[in-house]
Amino acid sequence: MASLVWDYLLCLLPSLLLLLLYLALRWPRIRCWTRLAVKDASWRLWVIICVILELPLDKNVRAWTREPKSPGEDSLSGSGQASDGHRLICKATALAKYLLHHCDSLAGRPRLASWPKGDPHLQTLSSLLCGQQGDTLQFTRDNLLLKDGGIVALDWAVGTRLDEVVGRKRWEGRKEQQSGGKSLGCFTPTPPVLLLIPESWGGMTPHLKLLCHQAMHLGFNVVVFHARGTAGCQLTTARLTEFGDPADLEQAVAYVHSRHPSSVMVAASEGSGSGILLSYLGECGSSSFLTAAAAISPVLQGRLWFETAMPSIYRWGVLFHRKLLLSRYASAFRGVLDVDRALSCSSLRDLEETLSCCSAQLQQRAPNPPISPRLSTGSHSPRGPAPSVAWALGKRAHPTKDWDNYWERNEPLRDADEVAVPVLCIRSRDDPLLPPASTLPLPLFQSNPYFFLMLTDSGGHCGFTLEAREEMEEGRAGNEEEEGNWSHVAVLEYFRVVADFLKRDERDAGSSDGPRGENSQAEQRSRTSDMDPPRRRRANIVRKQRLQTPEEISVDAEEESFTWKRSYTR
Secondary structure, eight states, rough: OHHHHHHHHHHHHHHHHHHHHHHTTTTTTHHHHHHHHHHHEEEHHHHHHHHTTTTTOOOOOOHHHHHHOTTTBOOOTTTOBBOOSSSEOOOOOHHHHHHHEEEEHHSOOOOOTTTTTTTTHHHHHHTTTTTTTTEEEEEEEEEEEEETTEEEEEEEEEEEGGGGHHHHHHHHHHHHHHHHTTOOOSSEEEEEEEEEOOTOOOOOOOHHHHHHHHHHTTTTTTEEEEETSSSOOOOOSSOOOOOOOOOHHHHHHHHHHSSTTTOOEEEEEEGHHHHHHHHHHHHHHHOOSOOOEEEEOOOOOOHHHHHSOHHHHHHHHHHHHHHHHHHHHHHHHHTTHHHHHHOOOOSSHHHHHHHHBBGGSOOSSSSSOOOOOOOOOSSSOOOOOOOHHHHHHHGGOBBSSHHHHHHHHHOOOGGGGOOOOOOEEEEETOOOOSGGGGGGHHHHHHTTTTTEEESSSOOTTTTTTBBBEEEEETTTEEEOOOOOOOHHHHHHHHHHHHHHHHHHHHHHHHHHHHHHHHHHHHHHHHHHEEESOOOOOOOOOOOOOOOOOOOOOOOGGGOOOOOOOOOGGG
16 A cells, blocks of 8 residues: 555656746846856856857857946936946037937937847848748849949848738837837938948848838838849859949939939948948948948958958858859859869858959950840849940959059048048947957047947947846736847937938028028039039048047037038039
8 A cells, every 4th residue: 555655656756856847937136046046057068069160259248238327437428327338439520419409319328239139140140041031021122233344232121011011010119209200301301312321242131131121111212232243143244343442333323312312311231231331331432322321240350351261150151152162153254263262162261362453363354345234143144344344444344463452442431531421430339240349440430520439348249239228017918029120220310310300400401591502502403413423522521629538529529610511422
């Protein structure tokens, strides 16, 4: 009899243990200890994985313990609030102060996700590989024929599927809470146009798709620029787009403007796609059709990015995309470059040098005319630029001599002094794909009134995931997650605030000093006339303020005399 009782107790023992565990987890203190223990074990496992994969570890352990920083450790200038390394580095101008006062995303404290969702590597891989709402976007494509016979693709976002109604309502509710329900302050009643530039290796990442979603919900006409040979775009010339070559983008921007001549046009780039965006702004200057621009996790120094060692898992991923494109057209490229050597490169620098420098290429003596864009790229070989259009390309019709000459004409910030539209750069210190934050050209942002740098402690590469909010109600527990990326919210709100500022500044300039204002408007109309090509103009900047250290923010300093005019931003 006793043995039978013990047998029943042994059978019920697992159930009793589960019941005791359930009762114990209902106590708040035990639940908190259990959560910390699970996080600690997960963190140690993640450290082992990072060591095996040779990934750099985030030394800021407080990112996952969610311990608040001391009030004086990091503060945002102009707000007096503690901020986890959230800093706006810029020159003291009227626009800088206006952004701090009216752009809540830049002036407030972002609720960036903690570990594990906030880990830089997990954020980066999630934004580049796996995301939400990826299959709901619908595009229509325009194939734009360029001067040299090449083709770039422009994908116009035309809508989403019906299953996104719930997500749209959730985003609109958050948008009204953050920006007071205001959309982009336009100069015209027509919807604004947002031009998106993906990573240099091509393709739409989930990070960019989510930005496209949110911009569409705010009323933007969204168009995505795809360089030649990427994202299914036909390659009809034996010439790939160089890292900082804005020639193709310039023609694409002019085409988009011709389709929407009365709309405000803004542009946003993702990661290495900032190379051609910054180059375009520098080369075009005040003749650019853009009103404002933004770069998320930008590559500001192209040569340094190619020469800096990248973690192996990311380096091989980027090389795989580049070599996949090259191998598709290997037979056609063998007449102009050493394809076998390019496919065997193990670093980004070697691959870029092999593709773009004469020292690593075979010279083609007899150029052939470009193939018609109607022909399929899968069965026809691309050719080089025709002699009739070589004069239009100038020095870019031929590869550079060596690596030094390549960056003399392709460095993104080579013409930074000519940039004449406001540019917001968002960068995190823990970005695993970019060089260390200590190499950032801070003097550029502290002295040039058109450049703004938002520097955060966390965010990864094109990550900046928002923290999920949990709300407990009586009798039930409801989870309401704040989906999306803080960088998307900041960029879209930045476009709205800049447009409002320029509109107000233009209205004030037109109403003050009657005859003088009329003359200014007449001068502006003469500059923007379609009859005469707009000339490049260097902004008149008074550089009296000393350069600050990285710990100092210049937007609260004494405002200098600087006039923002529509003529500078089209």
